[in-house]
Amino acid sequence: MGTQDESKNKNAWSKMDDADIRCAMEFAKGYISFLNTAKTERETADYIAAQAKQAGFKDFEAMGTIKPGDKFFMTKNNKVTALIIAGKEPPQKGFNLVVSHIDSPRLDLKAHPLYEADGMALLKTHYYGGIKKYQWVAIPLALHGVVVKKTGEIITVKLGEKEDELGFTITDLLPHLGKDQMDKKMSEAIKGEDLNILVGSRPLTDDEKEPIKRSVLNLLKEEYGIDEDDFVSAEIEAVPAFPAREIGFDRSMVGAYGQDDRVSAYASCRAILDCKAAERTSICLCADKEEIGSAGNTGLQSLIIENIVSQLLHKQNIPDYYTLRKCLESSYALSADVNAAVDPTYPQVFEKMNNSFLGHGVVLTKFTGSRGKYDSNDSNPEFVAKIRSLFDQNRIAWQVGELGKVDIGGGGTVAQYLARYGMEVIDCGVALLSMHSPFEISSKADLYMSYKAYKCFFELNS
8 A cells, every 4th residue: 555655755846946946836826816816617718818819819700711820719608718729730630639627616696596584685595516515604705707687788796805895605503502513414514505695784775574685685786787687697606705825834835716627727728828839739628517517508518629620620611520520539638627635634535556646746537437437538548658658758747646545536527528529538637635615725836737738738749
């Protein structure tokens, strides 16, 4: 059995020279700024598109015929962004894709969220993705999203992030009265229907029936132009209000909400923005809905990849369906998603010979799934060997990983939805502590190594 001590000689920091360490620390500054700017899919997609424009990438819709070396971006439904560099080789030779997701576990407001009870106004929520519900009470929350009125007007909502700004929270029971609650299993101590956000307590009207609720509605109308019925066509997310920050006396880590999987989105986007034109077409795709099974028209179970590629082929005057299929089948892909870092406080759930460690480099995960590899892409060993060789040639610290012990762990990524096209796929991302919590932890060394890994992969020839 491998031990924690045996893993120390694999620490990525010890393999980095002074220049690499300076680059890693500087790279993390931009990442922290990104995390504080982009806490939802829409905000992330907007951020990526803005960075692409600044780097000279053109809007795909304004492009004419695509030529080798052209750099451009696409956006879909304000939640999906693709950054693309056209390669010199014909599309039939395939693309190099790095695919991440930009959605994260959170709380969504319901269609009819606002109500009054016992002199307080609250908002009902429905949690999105896999969360530990108890982690979301008694912390500061912010509201991000959009309200779309019947006229089509879009009102952007971003409240609760600044220290001098109003904020929100979900209350918890005091320990003096919480004996029965604390005797329950952790999964049952806080119910989904109890995740109600406190938004008001002062009556500003003479309404006799629901004065607090009416006061909140009046404020929403006066300050933001939002009516109660507008919540039906709104998409408002409650996210942790605390900022991303450096962690540790040595500032070697980053703590923040939403690092699963915006850490991969940021690193892969920075990588393609820094790439030169390669032999094969490079695609950095940031998709949505992975946390709930990649469903919907912005998730990878949709035809979004086929639609993107067919649009590329159309602007290269290659309209036939056979070329589309051949292009996808000949492609290489990194499913850029995170893995679980061994936590020394909870060693009993990890198998240390095959699980990943914080600060030991980017993680290659041959298969995910659960129990008997169910719902997994299991990468072909020939492709794993190609990626190993690529990373070693480019001095990239890497490790292998699984998601916990066989009978305990498990999880899914978008890899299986890429592999169905016949392309070669492997999961490749960083290891996190406290994954799916409101405050996840990553290593700056791993972050930088993931950037380097994605960059050399984009430049990989067939």
